[in-house]
Amino acid sequence: MKSVIFRTVAPVLTSLMALFSIFVLLRGHNEPGGGFIGGLIAVSALAIYGMAYGVETVRRAIFFHPMAIAGAGLLAATLAGLISIFARVPFMTGLWIYPAILGLEVPLSTVLLFDAGVYLVVVGAIGSIALSLEERGGE
C-alpha cells in the first residue's frame, strides 16, 4: 500500500469521508443515514489513512485513544437519556428545542445527542479494532 497514487489520494479521500460521515449522521433523522452508518464511514476513513501513512499517524491525528472516544459516546448517549429526568418524563423521552442561531432556527434535541453518541461509540470501538489489527499487520 505504498503506491504514490494511493498516498496522494488518501488524505483527500479521508477528509472527504470524515466530512461525509458527519453529514450522514446529521441528516439521518430525515433521510437515510444516522449514527451507525456515519460511524462506519468514519472508521473506513481512518482505516484508509492508516493504510497509507501507518497507524501511528492516525493515532496522533485523532489525538484521543479510540476507546476513550467510544466511552465518551456511551456517556453522551446515556446523558441524552437522563436529561429527560429534569423534564419529569420517562427515561429516554426525546426532547426538542429550537434556538435561533444567526437568525436560523436550528432544531436541537436529545435524540440528536443520542445519535451522536452512537456515532462516537461506533467510531471509537470499531476504529480501535481496525487500528489495532492494522498495527499488528505490519509485523
Place this chain on the structure above:
Amino acid sequence: MDVTALTFMALALPFAAALVAPGLTRFLGQNAAWVLALAPAAIFLHFFRFVPEVASGESLTGGYAWIPSFNVSFSWLIDGLSLTFVLLISGIGALIVLYSGGYLKGHPQQGRFFCFILMFMGSMQGLVVADSFLMLFVFWELTSITSFLLIGFDHGREAARRAALQALVVTGGGGLLLLAGLLILWNVSGVTQLSLLLSFGSELKESPFYLAALLLVLGGAFTKSAQFPFHFWLPNAMEAPTPVSAYLHSATMVKAGVYLLMRLNPVLGGTPEWQLFLSLFGVATLVIGAALAVRESDLKLMLAYTTMASLGLLVMLIGLGSPHAIEAAALYLVAHALFKGALFMVAGILDHETGSRDLSHLGGLRSTMPLTFSVALAAALSMGGLPPFFGFLAKEELYSAFTATDLRSALFATLTVLGNALMFAVAFAVALKPFLGPRVSTPKHAHEGPLLLWIGPAVLALKGLSIALMSGFAHRLISSPTASAIAGEPRTVEISLAPHLGLPLVLSALTVALGLAFYVNLARLRAAMKAILIDIGWGPDRGFDQFMRGLVRFAVAVTRRLQGGRFEVYMTATFALVAFILLAVPLRYGEFPRAPFFSADVPAHELAIMAIAVGGLFAVVVAADRLTAIVSLGIQGFAVAVIYLLYGAPDLSFTQLMVETLSVVVLALVMTRLQLSPADHRPLPEKLRDVAIALACGLGFGLFLLRVTAVPFDRTLTEFFNLYSKSVAHGANVVNVIIVDFRATDTLGEIAVVMITGLAILALVRLRAGSLKRAVAPELSTDESAMEERV
C-alpha cells in the same frame, strides 16, 4: 408508638444489633456482650407485656402488607405457643450473648460471632411468630443458614466445615420439603396464613392431599428436630463453639420442628397417620438417642444425644395427642430448654476453665468450682425429673399420659421409662463425675469461671427451681396457654409439686431406680454400646459421606458426558436439534407450508443478484486458499447489501456495505498472519454427515420462512411507527427514529455491547503471547514471551 410498629421493631432489632456487633466488639472487646444483650432483653420485655392478654385466651395478630398482589404479608401470630417460644428465645438469647462474651473472650473473631448469633436469634424469633406461610419458610431457611455459619465458625478445621455443610444439607433440604408441604396446604385451604388455617376444621384431614402434605411437613420437622434417622447432623454440630450448642442445638433451633408440629397439631393432628408416624419416630429417637448418649464420654456429645432423645420424647407426646400428653409436651418443652441450656453452658465452662470436656480427664473439681457444681447439680436434678424442680412436674404429667391399660400404652410406657432412665444416668454423669471423686489433673489450671460465664447457667437453673415452686402462677401464665394453643382448645395445666399417689409416681420411682442402676454401671454400659455400634459398622453419618461423594462423582460423570470439551460435538448437537425442531414441530402439527410458487415475474436483475450471492457462498465453501475465501465472503456480503437496496432499505444497504468492506479488511489483515488454509481436509463421511445436518437446517429455515409469509401480516406496530414518527418524534426517516427514539434504550444496550467487544478485542490484542499456555502449565512461562511488546 402502637403495638404493631413496636412488634415489628422487636422482630428487626436482632438484625440491627447484628449489624453493629462487629464494630462494637472492636471498641469494647468482650464487654460488648453487656450492650448487645440489651437487644434480646428488650425483646423479652416487649413480648412479656402480652402474657396477661394471651393467658386470658386471646391470640394476637398483626403485620404489614408485603406483596399485596400475591396476598403475601409480613404478619405475625402471637398465641400461647409462639409467646412461650419467643420468650425462651429472647430470654435465653440474652444469657447466651453474655456467656459468649466470656467464652470467646479475646477471640479475634468475637465480633463476627456476635453478629451470627444475633442474626440467628432474629431468624428464630421470626420463625416462631410468623403468621404467613412465606414468612415461616423464609425464616425457617434463615435459621438453617445462620446455623451453618455458626457451626462452621471455626472454619479452619475440616470437621467443622463438614458438620456445617451436613447441617445445611439436612435441614435446608428439609426446609424445601416443608415449602412443598406449605404449598399443598395453601392449595387445599386457599389461605396463606396460619391464623386462618387454624380456623379450619377437619376439611384438611379429609382432603385427598392430606397424606402428601403430612409427609412433606414431617420431612421438614423431622430433619430440623433431628429425629431418627435424620439425627446424625446434631451431634456433629457440636463442632460449633459451646454457646451455639447451648442455644441452637438444645434450646431453640432444633425445637423449630417441634414447634411446627405443635402449631399444626390442631389442623393436621389426631389422625391415625399422624399418631403412627409421630409416636413411632418419636419413641425410636428417644430410645436410640438415649442409648447413643451413654456411649459417649465427651460432655457435649453426651448432652447432644440426650437432646436428640428429648426431641424424640416431645415428638412422641405430640403424636400421642391425649390431653395429658399435650400438657406434658408444653411443660417438657420449657423445662428442657432451661436445664439443657444450663448443662451445655456448664460443659462449656468446664471446657473453658480446665481445657478438657472428656469425662475421663475430669474429676474432683467440686472445691475449685463450687458455683459451677451447684448450677450443674440443679440442672441435672431437673433433667433427672426429681423434685422440687420443673423437670419433675413435666415427667409426672408425662407419665399421666400412660394410664390406659392397653398393650400399646404399656409398650410406650416401658420404652419411655427406659429412655428417661438412660437420660437420668447421663444427666448425673455430666453433673457429678467432673466434680466428685479424686482430683484429676487437667490441661489448664482449673478455677471458677468469670461472671460472664456463670451468670447464664445460674439464671436458667434458678428459673427451673422457681417455676416449679410457683407452679400455679407459671401454669396460668405460660403452661396452660401453650397447651391450649397446641391442642387448639382451652386447656388447664394443674400439676404441682404436691405428691399425688398413683401410677405416674410409680413410673417415676421406677425411672429413678433404673437410672441409678445405669449410673452405677455407666462404664460397663458404655463399653457394651460401643461394641454393638462397632458390630453394626454403618450409620447415617457415614451414609452422608457416601452420598456427598456419590453426588460429586455423578456430577462429574454427567458433565463429562454432556460437556466433553469437543467443539465439534457441541455444534453438531446444537444444529441437529435446531433442524429437528424446525422439521418435527410442523410435521407433528401439520403446519408445513403449501408448495412454494416460484413466480416468473421477478425482475431478472433481482434473480441475478441472488445468483451472485449463492455463487459467493459456494465459493467460500470450496475455497482452497485464503484470498479466494475472503473475496467470496465479500461477494455474498455485497450481494446482500444490494438486495437490501432493492427492497426499500437504503439504511441497511449502506451499513451492510461498510461492514462488509471492514470485514474484508480485518479478515485480510489477520489471515495473512495466520498462514492457514481455509480448505477442508476432513474425511468424506464426516463431511457428508455435516452436509446432511446443514441441509436439514437450511430446509427447515426455508420452510419456516414460507410458513411465516403465508400468515396474514399484522401491521399494527408498523402503522404505529409510520403514524407517529413525524408527529411525535419529529423525524422523517422511520428506521432512524425507531433506533434513536422509540427504541433508544435498546440501542443504548447495543452500543454498550459494541463498546465491550471493542474493549475485549483490545485486551486480546494486547495479551502477551503464550498466556493461554501458561494458564495450563505455569512452568512453561518463558522469557521470550515477556519480550513481546505491548500495543
Place this chain on the structure above:
Amino acid sequence: MEAWFALLVGIFFTVAVYLLLSKFIIRVLLGVAILGNAVNLLIFAGGRLTRDVPPIIPDGAEALVAPAANALPQALILTAIVISFSFFAFLLVLSWRAYKDLATDNTDEMRVAEPVDEPVPPLGY
C-alpha cells in the same frame, strides 16, 4: 417472490451451518459471518417485502400512509449488522490468539478450558 427468498435464506443457512460444523477455526469464522447475514435476511423477509420504497415520510406529510417497506425489521437488522460485525471481529482476534498460543487451528486440539484428563474435583469438605 417469497419463494425465491425462502430458497435464498435456506441456502444461506445451509452454507453457514455446514461451515460451522467443520472443526477448523477459519471455516467456523466464515460460517459465523454468513450466519449473521442468513438471520438478517430471514428477519427482513419475515417482515414482508416491498420493492423500492424506503420508509421515509415525504416532505409536507405528517405520516407515512403510502405503501412503503416495513421499517421495524430494518431497525432491528441495522443494529444487528453492527453487533454481528463486532462479534465477528472478536472471534477473529480470539482465533488468531488461540492459533498463536496453541499452534493449532483444529478445535479438537483446543483443550485448555476442558482438558482431556481433568482430575475428579476434591471429595473432601
